[in-house]
Amino acid sequence: MYILQAQDIYKKFNSTEVLKGISLQVEKGEVIAIIGPSGSGKSTFLRCLNRLETIDRGRIEIQGGIMVENDAGGRAVYSSEKDIARMRQKMGMVFQSFNLFPHMSVLENLMLAPLLVNKADPDQARETALALLNKVGLENNANSYPFELSGGMQQRVAIARALALNPDIMCFDEPTSALDPELTGEVLQVMKDLAMEHMTMVVVTHEIGFAREVAQRVIFMDEGLIVEEGKAEEVLLNPCQERTRNFLSKVL
Numbered sequence: 001m002y003i004l005q006a007q008d009i010y011k012k013f014n015s016t017e018v019l020k021g022i023s024l025q026v027e028k029g030e031v032i033a034i035i036g037p038s039g040s041g042k043s044t045f046l047r048c049l050n051r052l053e054t055i056d057r058g059r060i061e062i063q064g065g066i067m068v069e070n071d072a073g074g075r076a077v078y079s080s081e082k083d084i085a086r087m088r089q090k091m092g093m094v095f096q097s098f099n100l101f102p103h104m105s106v107l108e109n110l111m112l113a114p115l116l117v118n119k120a121d122p123d124q125a126r127e128t129a130l131a132l133l134n135k136v137g138l139e140n141n142a143n144s145y146p147f148e149l150s151g152g153m154q155q156r157v158a159i160a161r162a163l164a165l166n167p168d169i170m171c172f173d174e175p176t177s178a179l180d181p182e183l184t185g186e187v188l189q190v191m192k193d194l195a196m197e198h199m200t201m202v203v204v205t206h207e208i209g210f211a212r213e214v215a216q217r218v219i220f221m222d223e224g225l226i227v228e229e230g231k232a233e234e235v236l237l238n239p240c241q242e243r244t245r246n247f248l249s250k251v252l
């Protein structure tokens with residue numbers, strides 16, 4: 001069963017074609033790692049999936065709802081804002097910069113969207129938030145403010161916050177790239193735990209060890225295209241394409 005299907009996604013910024021026909025199907029419970037050089041369109045692709053960016057052409061379907069599809073001329077036509085909001089909620093996003101609300105406590109960061117978006121019961125939202133903080137090992141930091149936390153802790157809060165809306169799929173865009181090396185492990189561990197619980201995940205990452213250990217499928221992107229994809233061990237240990245080999249020799 002597919003949770004997410006993206007077909008033939010094209011995206012231009014001004015005259016620069018950044019995505020040149022990207023397709024991806026994500027199965028329930030699957031962990032997919034997207035790797036590739038800087039500027040290859042990985043972040044743009046993730047942002048398009050969630051309509052943080054519009055697309056020029058293509059089709060995106062999320063769990064039974066169609067977010068955008070082509071008209072007869074191949075142009076992208078979006079669903080209503082209401083339907084998009086509903087589908088977006090199924091997708092949790094975690095970015096390189098943690099983007100926590102600086103003036104809110106950790107607990108408030110986690111409770112905000114459930115209260116505003118889902119009109120959750122406050123006691124229930126608090127209980128869920130505390131359980132999620134426990135899950136990411138931050139049960140003692142509910143009343144801390146982001147500036148009081150290390151980068152690794154802030155990123156774990158960001159993950160918990162994304163989980164608070166109970167998404168069907170979690171997308172991560174280089175979640176450890178902004179962290180000091182000694183702090184990446186704790187964030188990767190939280191992600192591994194999620195994978196063990198069969199959370200569906202799409203992870204843009206330069207952590208090849210993590211991709212090898214946790215991802216079932218690896219996608220190598222270059223210049224707005226998927227150049228190679230397959231089982232993690234095949235793409236990472238025995239790539240077919242010269243461009244993949246070349247990239248891996250630089251990051252490993």
Ligand code: ADP
Pocket residue numbers: 013018036037038039040041042043044045
């Ligand atoms: P990656 O995440 O693989 O490093 P990006 O998706 O961030 O790649 O960027 C792909 C290309 O698109 C880059 O050349 C980048 O400069 C360009 N780009 C990304 N976002 C924008 C934007 N908002 N406006 C103009 N160009 C952009």
Ligand code: MG
Pocket residue numbers: 042043044173174
């Ligand atoms: Mg990027």
